[in-house]
Amino acid sequence: MDCLQDWPEPVVRVQSISESGAQSIPERYVKPPSERPSDTSVCGDSGGAGIPVIDLSMLGRCSQTVRAVSDACREWGFFQVVNHGVSAELMRRARAVWKGFFHQPMDVKQRYANSPKTYEGYGSRLGIEKGAILDWGDYYFLHFRPLTLMSHEKWPSLPPSLRATTDEYGRELTRLCGRVMRILSEGLGLEEGRLGAAFGGEEVGVCMRVNFYSKCPQPELTLGLSSHSDPGGITVLLVDDRVKGLQVRKDGAWVTVQPIADAFIVNVGDQIQVLSNAVYRSVEHRVLVSATDERLSMAFFYNPRSDLPLAPVPELVTPDRPALYQPMTFDEYRLFIRKRGPRGKSQVESLKTVE
Template sequence: MMSCQAWPEPIVRVQSLADSGLSSIPSRYIRPHSQRPSNTTSFKLSQTEHDHGHGRETRDHDHVNIPVIDLEHLFSEDEILREKIFRHVDEACREWGFFQVVNHGVSHELMKSSRELWREFFNQPLEVKEEYANSPTTYEGYGSRLGVQKGATLDWSDYFFLHYRPPSLRNQAKWLAFPQSFRKVIAEYGEEVESEVGACLRVNFYPKCPQPDLTFGLSPHSDPGGMTILLSDDFVSGLQVRRGDEWVIVKPVPNAFVINIGDQIQVLSNAIYKSVEHRVIVNSNKDRVSLALFYNPRSDLLIQPAKELVTEERPALYSPMTYDEYRLYIRLNGPCGKAQVESLAFQP
């Protein structure tokens, strides 16, 4: 259980800072010189060519993008077509830990209206949003920081966190009462995108930033749960995925979802599939909104490598731990690369 009931310092809303017209960001948001986006290797992507049918990474000269996979024939009676999709998903999970999917079956209109509803919330007066302010006990509601370390460097973003499943975890007081269509649309969005035991939604709002080279919208991290389904902003890119020693900028395909492997699947697969570090950069001229739906295991079950994937040649790489124990680390410390899952690994 969480031991911290309150934030260690007064909360400042990043959107309010951005709207104030400041020309330089407060020191609390400035990364150490070596960790700034401008001082870490990255390269831009081109989306002029992508191969939906084959699930291959796209290339434009020396630029690459995460794989794009077409799910149109996922439930086809043609076994060859289904196996082709499974193979491409397997390859993407092994080689990237990230991929985009199109023809996934979720209504494009529902995707658009969900984003617009959340934009409408973040554009409400501050006193209205503050009615939904969260605490580190559950993180549910309107927030502006992850982790409770006093004096920590903060990210340039606000967010709204909601529990979907199991329903017993939902705090109905945090489900917005406005606009009138909100609860219907967001519930429908959750039902179309997920159907698992545990799921929660974090809506990220990244305000425009006068000094985007000094900070992150979200610091480098891997997701602690099982799998994440991200609805990105169709018009403003910001997500970057680590590939070796470089950061790949993900330019979203319209009406696609970005899928990524979380730490729990890395543990369950005995590191055949690996969660991958990712981060978010911010923009000097435009705000950005994204919806991240997290699939999580039941919180009180021990998560450990599947017995079928443990052999003499490849022994279990991780010690068992419940998801409740695991996510406590993130809630206390905030984003921290892959330090958490690597700390579980047995030492030779």
């Protein structure tokens, strides 16, 4: 990967700024007025209509579930799943161990400080642009697959149960992602394994970013994570259902997601948009922060094999709907965000071959 070996300027941990008792945020975190959450020209609420909620225990009534997921991916790019097969106890345990990590002493966390070469480890920024306006959040990035990239030694050793819990969580979420991929395939009228095969079959990439958004003295001036669409395949997000923060862009307005207890929030990324020839849409989303509450989320990414060229699947290309995207590997694609950080949907839109 053509990235720097180190960050272009000293890394400051957002949690340290928050816990210092500062009454204002440094200029490096102040967003332009058009991007601030207080800009009412682009902010809205759901008016009671949030992202779709889908019950995965209804797979016995498979056609209704497939249709519901397909409709959600075409209209929203997001949906919540309940009765998904992952135990609520494991979900709560996973959140607890990672909250435990972020509340370790700084010298413990600093042992795992990351670099822009791989992003693996404890980080506080995305993108390597010197002087960039930063987001109000810290994170921990780690790999599950391919196995050649996974190393428990790169995962925190404290709290003591973190590695075993994270390993179990990764196995369960990988299984859930496989189910979702099969449903997505059927929703496009394809064989259930078609999208999975396009991703590389058993050679998929699986990773996770645990995000920690500290309390912010001026939440109206910044964002926990800037507007972006996910560069990969699908994302399965676990959030704290007591603290809202995720917003999804819908019809030009920002809709705040109302999290459901013991549910996952699922969204399709740019690679699914490419494979589906834009039948399914990756959608911009962003994260707000709070003056009174810290917030932790766990974003689980299910991605194509990194060196496999991806383009619209031939079955979805017709004379009336030609291929909208040129082939590109995920390694090439994600280099954009690793260099520049979150930038809306500018990357996937730049790949279009026809209008």
